Amino acid sequence: MNTSLAMHDNILEMNGITKEFTGVRALDKVTLKVKRGEVHAICGENGAGKSTLMKVLSGVYPYGTYTGDIVFSGKVAQFHSIKESEKSGIVIIHQELALIPELSIAENIFLGNELLTTGLINWHETETRTRDLLARVGLEADPATPVKNLGVGQQQLVEIAKALSKNVSLLILDEPTSALNEEDSANLLDLMRSLRSKGITCIMISHKLNEIAEISDAITVIRDGKTVGEISVEDGHVDEDTIIKAMVGRSLDNRYPEHESKVGEVILKVRDWTVEDPLVQGRLLCDHINFDIKAGEIVGFAGLMGAGRTEMARSLFGKNYGIYKGGSITIKGNRTVFNSVSDAIRNGLAYVPEDRKLLGLNLLDTIEETTVSANMRKILTRNLIDFSKQREVAERYRRSLKIKARAVDVGVSTLSGGNQQKVVLSKWMFPDPDVLILDEPTRGIDVGAKYEIYKLVHQLADEGKAVIFISSELPEILGMTDRIYTICEGRISGEITTRDADQESLMRLMTTTLAA
Structure with a gap:
């Protein structure tokens, strides 16, 4: 202290x-x-x-x-x-950043608190003050830069600069x-220490x-x-x-539940998967990626931010992201072609995204509407939604996943982050997929809820599903998986069994550009 x-x-x-x-x-x-x-x-x-x-x-x-x-x-x-x-x-910075992507850094910082001269915005003073504030938080950027062009870490610094502009104590x-x-x-954390040193x-x-x-x-x-x-x-x-x-x-006693996998035959085989960045012509997000996953196996994908883990996952899930350039997907020995998310779901693939609020949930829906949304056909009676079935299914998952909510008819927006994540998981368990891609499944979740989700992942593997487990936390990757692939610059840079891996060996593989 x-x-x-x-x-x-x-x-x-x-x-x-x-x-x-x-x-x-x-x-x-x-x-x-x-x-x-x-x-x-x-x-x-x-x-x-x-x-x-x-x-x-x-x-x-x-x-x-x-x-x-x-x-x-x-x-x-x-x-x-x-x-x-x-x-x-008193200034609060929420987990979901309150910045407007299309506006510049300077416009965001002084939004609602504009610097005026004779009733008009003084842009010279705004830019000067912005440069001073950015220097205080250690962000080297032009005040005119649109916020949408910044990384998440840089956007956090903009939020703090915005707080400092309000004489925060x-x-x-x-x-x-x-x-x-x-x-x-x-x-x-270094910036927080600096702020503390300034009172x-x-x-x-x-x-x-x-x-x-x-x-x-x-x-x-x-x-x-x-x-x-x-x-x-x-x-x-x-x-x-x-x-x-x-x-x-x-x-x-143990952050990660003990588990012994019962590994079967190969369920998912990906060969030469190649995807181009939709924003930068010629830049490959996935560069001839190859991997296999077996039934009952939990396989981790580790990589630094921007390595291509999420881009790979989303592109596999019905070419949901990027421009497809080549490669094949084989599920249970059948070569499949996914041209849409619905194609992927029909062929036994499911994806729990890293951003649950943006990509995993419709925040206007209830728990029961969300739970059945990935496979509505299972609750139809004579081509009409059977609302009693819908409620029955949602209630079953609410109990089994220990979702804390008064009832299944409440909005998902009212739930805590951990309970929202459980609803997303129930949404993708309901279609009963063969392959489940979990992208940062415990981000922003407390240790107790994490433990429950870890046990759920083990349960899915024990049911014979192939699980892809993507995480930025290396201890989590090491604690939850049977085998690990590392990704660097859109390429598979290594493969290692978890029992032979440690954080140092993973970091070495995550920072090499050599193909495995």
């Missing part, structure tokens, strides 16, 4: 915060105390109430819609909107590294316990809407098992 800046006074106190939604108590007398100039982590399972608490603090849920007191900088705060909390120096970051690679995550207090919500242990000065754990523990980080060290036990109410 940076003792020179961590003052004895609290910049924030939230006392007895209670928030209800139509009979569901999301927060139950939660307390939170944050010292000035510290990085304070908030941990808890998906649905524990972390984001709800921060929405209360930032005015998304205005004063009067909850009970309890907020004291900020020594004064009782009653925020009725985000505008009011920002005016006081308390910065809230909700899962700031969930979509970042290791390098971008490390850079963001800016940070609240960080994260499921990545190694990052919490690395950056935090103090930790508050929330479970089932209640504060269950406050952990002080002494000498920069914290026991991850202590955090896990507080989060889930039990010890997890």
Whole structure:
């Protein structure tokens, strides 16, 4: 902890915060105390109430819609909107970034807070201020650059620059590294240290316990809407098992369930799969990729950000991404041609995408509508949707996957990230595929929910399905798979059995351009 800046006074106190939604108590007398100039982590399972608490603090849920007191900088705060909390120096950066892709960096930073001269935007001042802010967050970019041309890590820096433009004194970051690679995550943690050294207090919500242990000065754990523990980080060290036990109410002796695969015959064979970038002519996203997967086998695909893992997965799933240039797919000995997603589904292929909200869900649908959406034919009666069948199927998956929801007729948008991911999994289990592609299946999910999903993946393999497991977390790849392919610059750069692999050997293969 940076003792020179961590003052004895609290910049924030939230006392007895209670928030209800139509009979569901999301927060139950939660307390939170944050010292000035510290990085304070908030941990808890998906649905524990972390984001709800921060929405209360930032005015998304205005004063009067909850009970309890907020004291900020020594004064009782009653925020009725985000505008009011920002005016006081509280800025929240949500997990889903609130940037407009078509606008420039400068336009995004000062959107709603424009620098005006005689009623008109002063573009010279806007550009000058933007350059200063970008320098503070360490982003080398032209202020006129459209945000859509930036990587996710760079967009995070733009969000922080936007917060700094509002004279922030308390910065809230909700899962700031969930979509970042290791390098971008490390850079963001360095920036948080820099902000702390300048006296800016940070609240960080994260499921990545190694990052919490690395950056935090103090930790508050929330479970089932209640504060269950406050952990002080002494000498920069914290026991991850202590955090896990507080989060889930039990010890997890092994982060990855024990499993012995029963591997059968080859189900999926991919040969010379070649796909061109739809935006850059001549650039190959998949360069003559070859691999096999057997029944009952969980095969990992590891690679750095931009290596081509997701592009490969989406292109295999009915040529969903990129420009097909050649190659073949064989399932159960039959060479197949997928020209659409529906073709892929009919031939026994399923894909759980890395971005569940953008590609995996229609956020206007209910749980039951989502669960059956990948194979509506199975619930038709005389060519009409049988709503009783639909509800029965969804209820069955709700129970078996332990989806936390009042009923299956609630909207998927109301669920926590972990429960949304379970709904996406149920959606693709329902068609009963032979091959299941899981792209970052546990991104942004707490350790308890991860464990349940890991057991579900093992169950699918035990049913004889071939599972492709894509993850940016090497410990997860090593803990969950039987065999691993590495990808570099759109090519398979290595193949190794998991029992012979470690993080160092994988990283070596992930950074080589030699074909396997």
